[in-house]
Amino acid sequence: MTWLGAALVGVVLLSAYPQPVLAAQPECVEAPQPVDNAATNAANSRINALRAQWAAGVYPGPNPFSGTTTTNGKAQTAAKAKEAEINLFVADFDKHPASTGVTVRTGQSLKDEMARMARAGHHDRVSDLQRAYANWEQNVAETLEAKQQEARNLYAVVEAVRARFDEEIAGLEQQIADQRDRTSRTVACASPRVPPRPQAPVAQRPQPGPVDDGAPRIKSLDEQISDCYGHAEAEIDVCLANLVLLHEDPRPCGSSPTGQCAVLVGEVIMGNCANAHQGPDVLLCETLAAEWMKMPGVCEAAQDREACILAVAAKTIDPYAIIDSFQSPAERDRLLSVLATTTGSLTVIAHIEDNRVHDGALILSAYAAATHRNQPLQASYCDRLMGGYGGEYGEEDADINRTVCGQAVQIVNTLLAQESQSEQPLTEERLALEYERLIERLRAGDAPADDLMDWMRAD
Secondary structure, three states, X not given: OOHXXXXXXXXXXXXXXXXXXXXXXXXXXXXXXXXOHHHHHHHHHHHHHHHHHHHHOOOEXXXXXXXXXXXXXXXXXXXXXXXXXXXXXXXXXXXXXXXXXXXXXXXXXXXXXXXXXXXXXXXXXXXXXXXXXXHHHHHHHHHHHHHHHHHHXXXXXXXXXXXXXXXXXXXXXXXXXXXXXXXXXXOOOOOOOOOOOOOOOOOOOXXXXXXXXXXXXXXXXXXXXXXXXXXXHHHHHHHHHHHHHHHOOOHHHHHOOOOHHHXXXXXXXXXXXXXXXXXXXXXXXXXXXXXXXXXXXXXXXXXOHXXXXXXXXXXXXXXXXXXXXXXXXXXXXXXXXXXXXXXXXXXXXXXXXXXHHHHHHHHHOHHHHHHHXXXXXXXXXXXXXXXXXXXXXXXXXXXXXXXXXXXXXXXXXXXXHHHHOOOOOOOHHHHHXXXXXXXXXXXXXXHHHHHHXXXXXXX
């Protein structure tokens, strides 16, 4: 029996009893709305593509600190690398060089010297070293805090990229849910006895899965460097500089066709030094940055350009870092002399043009020349003296220099021999004291000798 037949039977059976008159009710007919299958398929395809990008680490997202775009893979890699750098920094805490208020030393060297001074009973010296260690400890702690802030910023970038990914996926899934809802919608029936049809629930947003082994490969640093040469000539150095800062690796600047890459990087990292530090700590920061880059161009933006270039030259033992950076021959000779006394490099000394400065650098480099080779100096070391200074006392000064050089070689060899038989290492302070004694012995009222010794002491 149909629904209509059953209703008619009921009317006949109940016709003997008075009933209220009911208005005729329309039949509820489902009327599905048209579905846009193409739009649904496109949304699903886009979701799959986005998830594949995420799994491959190439999903693009914002870097809120630089105003540029990065990828989820780069952001996560940078954050994890910074975290590993911090862990290593903490593990080697006492090995880091930092300002003690006077010099740059490591915490371990300060501790070792404190122990030696305490054993020797030099308590005043111990107190000075304790103050120096407190300054060192504060500077290293500030460096650590700066690294931790960098890590927090990098993880904030990771979160910003993830938020964009979640928002884009959620929007596409809402489009699909709207299409599903259209298939279940009906034209409302007039009868109040017909309950409304429930809406289809929105599916929960899935999380990105693990990296697929078959995902697209991320380019190596060498490949990214090669890509930079696909840019216009004026943009190549900018591209290379961006790679240095992004990967925290100075190698991209090594292929710069103009050398401007190091200058661009220097503007950023030297600016960071000036913003993050004060006083002598700025110089320490610039020195460490220069030693990391190993390119004099990075020093163009340094507050102390001269000291910065000297740090590069000392790290690379490259006299051309100085020669190519300064126009004045006198300035070049002076800085090459400083570099020589630091490195003991006879090659550096050979580039000094002025004979008098050359010979003074050779004498003052005796200690570094011996210790860097870990062997005593030969008497032939002083055969490299140039002489020929010119002027009224030129030849007399050259004779004095030959005497001083021979004495310096003997002092250095004697001190090295003593050091090999003693627990007390040869310090620069002790060597300076011996040089002072040599100078005093040679002060016999001769004006040129006095001038020469004062010059050596000043340098």
